[in-house]
Amino acid sequence: xxxxxxxxxxxxxxxxxxxxxxxxxxxxxxxxxxxxxxxxxxxxxxxxxxxxxxxxxxxxxxxxxxxxxxxxxxxxxxxxxxxxxxxxxxxxxxxxxxxxxxxxxxxxxxxxxxxxxxxxxxxxxxxxxxxxxxxxxxxxxxxxxxxxxxxxxxxxxxxxxxxxxxxxxxxxxxxxxxxxxxxxxxxxxxxxxxxxxxxxxxxxxxxxxxxxxxxxxxxxxxxxxxxxxxxxxxxxxxxxxxxxxxxxxxxxxxxxxxxxxxxxxxxxxxxxxxxxxxxxxxxxxxxxxxxxxxxxxxxxxxxxxx
Amino acid sequence: xxxxxxxxxxxxxxxxxxxxxxxxxxxxxxxxxxxxxxxxxxxxxxxxxxxxxxxxxxxxxxxxxxxxxxxxxxxxxxxxxxxxxxxxxxxxxxxxxxxxxxxxxxxxxxxxxxxxxxxxxxxxxxxxxxxxxxxxxxxxxxxxxxxxxxxxxxxxxxxxxxxxxxxxxxxxxxxxxxxxxxxxxxxxxxxxxxxxxxxxxxxxxxxxxxxxxxxxxxxxxxxxxxxxxxxxxxxxxxxxxxxxxxxxxxxxxxxxxxxxxxxxxxxxxxxxxxxx
Numbered sequence: 001x002x003x004x005x006x007x008x009x010x011x012x013x014x015x016x017x018x019x020x021x022x023x024x025x026x027x028x029x030x031x032x033x034x035x036x037x038x039x040x041x042x043x044x045x046x047x048x049x050x051x052x053x054x055x056x057x058x059x060x061x062x063x064x065x066x067x068x069x070x071x072x073x074x075x076x077x078x079x080x081x082x083x084x085x086x087x088x089x090x091x092x093x094x095x096x097x098x099x100x101x102x103x104x105x106x107x108x109x110x111x112x113x114x115x116x117x118x119x120x121x122x123x124x125x126x127x128x129x130x131x132x133x134x135x136x137x138x139x140x141x142x143x144x145x146x147x148x149x150x151x152x153x154x155x156x157x158x159x160x161x162x163x164x165x166x167x168x169x170x171x172x173x174x175x176x177x178x179x180x181x182x183x184x185x186x187x188x189x190x191x192x193x194x195x196x197x198x199x200x201x202x203x204x205x206x207x208x209x210x211x212x213x214x215x216x217x218x219x220x221x222x223x224x225x226x227x228x229x230x231x232x233x234x235x236x237x238x239x240x241x242x243x244x245x246x247x248x249x250x251x252x253x254x255x256x257x258x259x260x261x262x263x264x265x266x267x268x269x270x271x272x273x274x275x276x277x278x279x280x281x282x283x284x285x286x287x288x289x290x291x292x293x294x295x296x297x298x299x300x301x302x303x304x305x306x
Numbered sequence: 307x308x309x310x311x312x313x314x315x316x317x318x319x320x321x322x323x324x325x326x327x328x329x330x331x332x333x334x335x336x337x338x339x340x341x342x343x344x345x346x347x348x349x350x351x352x353x354x355x356x357x358x359x360x361x362x363x364x365x366x367x368x369x370x371x372x373x374x375x376x377x378x379x380x381x382x383x384x385x386x387x388x389x390x391x392x393x394x395x396x397x398x399x400x401x402x403x404x405x406x407x408x409x410x411x412x413x414x415x416x417x418x419x420x421x422x423x424x425x426x427x428x429x430x431x432x433x434x435x436x437x438x439x440x441x442x443x444x445x446x447x448x449x450x451x452x453x454x455x456x457x458x459x460x461x462x463x464x465x466x467x468x469x470x471x472x473x474x475x476x477x478x479x480x481x482x483x484x485x486x487x488x489x490x491x492x493x494x495x496x497x498x499x500x501x502x503x504x505x506x507x508x509x510x511x512x513x514x515x516x517x518x519x520x521x522x523x524x525x526x527x528x529x530x531x532x533x534x535x536x537x538x539x540x541x542x543x544x545x546x547x548x549x550x551x552x553x554x555x556x557x558x559x560x561x562x563x564x565x566x567x568x569x570x571x572x573x574x575x576x577x578x579x580x581x582x
Contacts, residue, residue: 169425170422170423173425173433174417174422174429174433175411175412175415175417175422175432175433176419176422177422178401178408178409178412179409179412181398181400181401182398182401182409185398185399185400185401186398188361188396189392189396189397189398190398191380191381192359192361192380192381192396193381193384193410193412193413193472193476194380194385194412194413195381195409195412196381203419
């Protein structure tokens with residue numbers, strides 16, 4: 001039992017790290033434009049497919065064997081695809097609705113989500129069924145006592161934490177980061193301070209897409225299998241993590257993700273129902289937290305908006 | 307172009323639906339001048355500021371800054387060198403005092419995306435210079451002690467001074483102050499007056515909206531009176547103060563009973579009104 005628990009905790013941390021890469025995009029975009037970008041999960045999904053496409057069609061056969069060359073190039077390919085899709089989505093679907101009632105972009109986001117899922121299913125070769133993803137990383141797992149963690153899982157945790165720290169520093173300490181926070185608090189005044197809101201919004205979507213693209217490729221390397229539904233499935237967890245942590249908060253999104261990762265994996269073995277009840281326990285947790293702390297764990301109690 | 311006025315508004319009109327909020331209002335501000343803009347509530351003073359700063363696009367008319375036409379976008383107006391404060395304070399409440407001023411530095415800073423992610427040497431230098439400048443300005447307005455406080459925790463008068471510091475951080479050539487002494491006690495008002503003089507002494511031209519006519523007449527080089535969107539009178543404080551149209555605009559045609567109040571406005575002696 002102890003061994004199982006430890007193993008589940010390890011799995012939970014890896015899953016949390018993965019979810020965090022997606023949750024950060026939800027939380028950043030919400031912080032700036034107050035939009036739950038339901039299509040953000042799909043940005044993660046197309047990132048994974050971008051990485052796979054890079055491997056399949058771009059990398060020469062001999063490079064495919066050398067993981068430390070292949071993987072960075074796949075991540076780059078995935079990130080480029082994610083960023084392009086995400087910026088196109090912002091430009092075409094959301095920007096025209098910037099001043100529309102909030103429900104309009106929300107429903108548009110759902111539409112974009114379905115559109116991207118179906119587009120990948122229809123147009124990516126053979127994507128009507130799950131595609132194998134190459135294990136372009138060290139394949140020897142790390143074994144600590146009773147716990148076995150794939151090397152790709154360790155990589156996910158390390159990358160996720162490093163990116164979250166970089167992002168936090170960027171938002172807190174750079175010119176563009178300050179402009180982001182100013183725009184989140186009062187877009188009109190920010191504009192009067194010479195901050196171009198379109199630029200801030202584009203940068204925000206791009207940052208979210210970079211994180212999601214990295215996450216998508218590393219997910220493929222970790223799970224070795226991707227399909228057009230992975231964005232939706234993981235997006236639901238990531239969105240929940242962002243809300244749980246306090247949407248708009250970077251720290252909240254990361255901690256919320258690890259909480260969700262741990263709860264999901266521990267519930268699988270400790271609570272009745274097993275993996276079939278994942279969503280039940282996660283949402284029970286969300287409801288309980290929101291009842292007692294409606295702003296989430298790290299949300300600002302007063303989100304001041306002009 | 308050095309002889310061009312610091313700021314020049316030419317026949318600015320603003321129509322909202324059927325409402326003519328501004329009708330051919332012109333204003334000229336010479337370099338190093340302080341100009342007051344007064345008028346009863348709803349006269350269009352803030353609307354005029356909004357037209358100058360590109361928040362509204364005037365229905366007709368032109369705004370020139372140092373002889374060059376201003377762009378119609380608030381962000382670009384700030385870059386061009388026109389800064390403002392707000393009647394209802396608009397700080398970024400969840401940012402610190404120093405960060406609020408740093409936001410003002412936004413248009414004067416350059417940072418590459420990669421450099422700011424990796425905190426390279428150019429980034430460090432730029433960030434340090436911006437912080438130094440921001441601290442200078444906080445010192446200038448007298449807020450150095452509280453630079454790490456969240457701006458929403460400052461007392462009202464300090465928030466107004468912080469807004470001024472933030473506006474100065476954009477390196478403006480012209481500063482627009484929208485009711486800088488609203489809600490201030492007499493000591494704070496006097497400090498604000500001294501602050502505005504010191505700003506002027508650094509070479510920045512200033513336009514001030516105020517309700518407190520005494521404050522305006524003792525502060526400004528020239529005064530413009532707006533009534534119902536129209537320019538009523540423009541002149542030196544002495545000329546404006548003595549103009550019967552101004553008194554009438556504020557109070558209507560004066561019956562005997564309000565003569566004392568009229569005295570107050572025309573002679574600028576607030577104490578005298580209720581005293582005798």
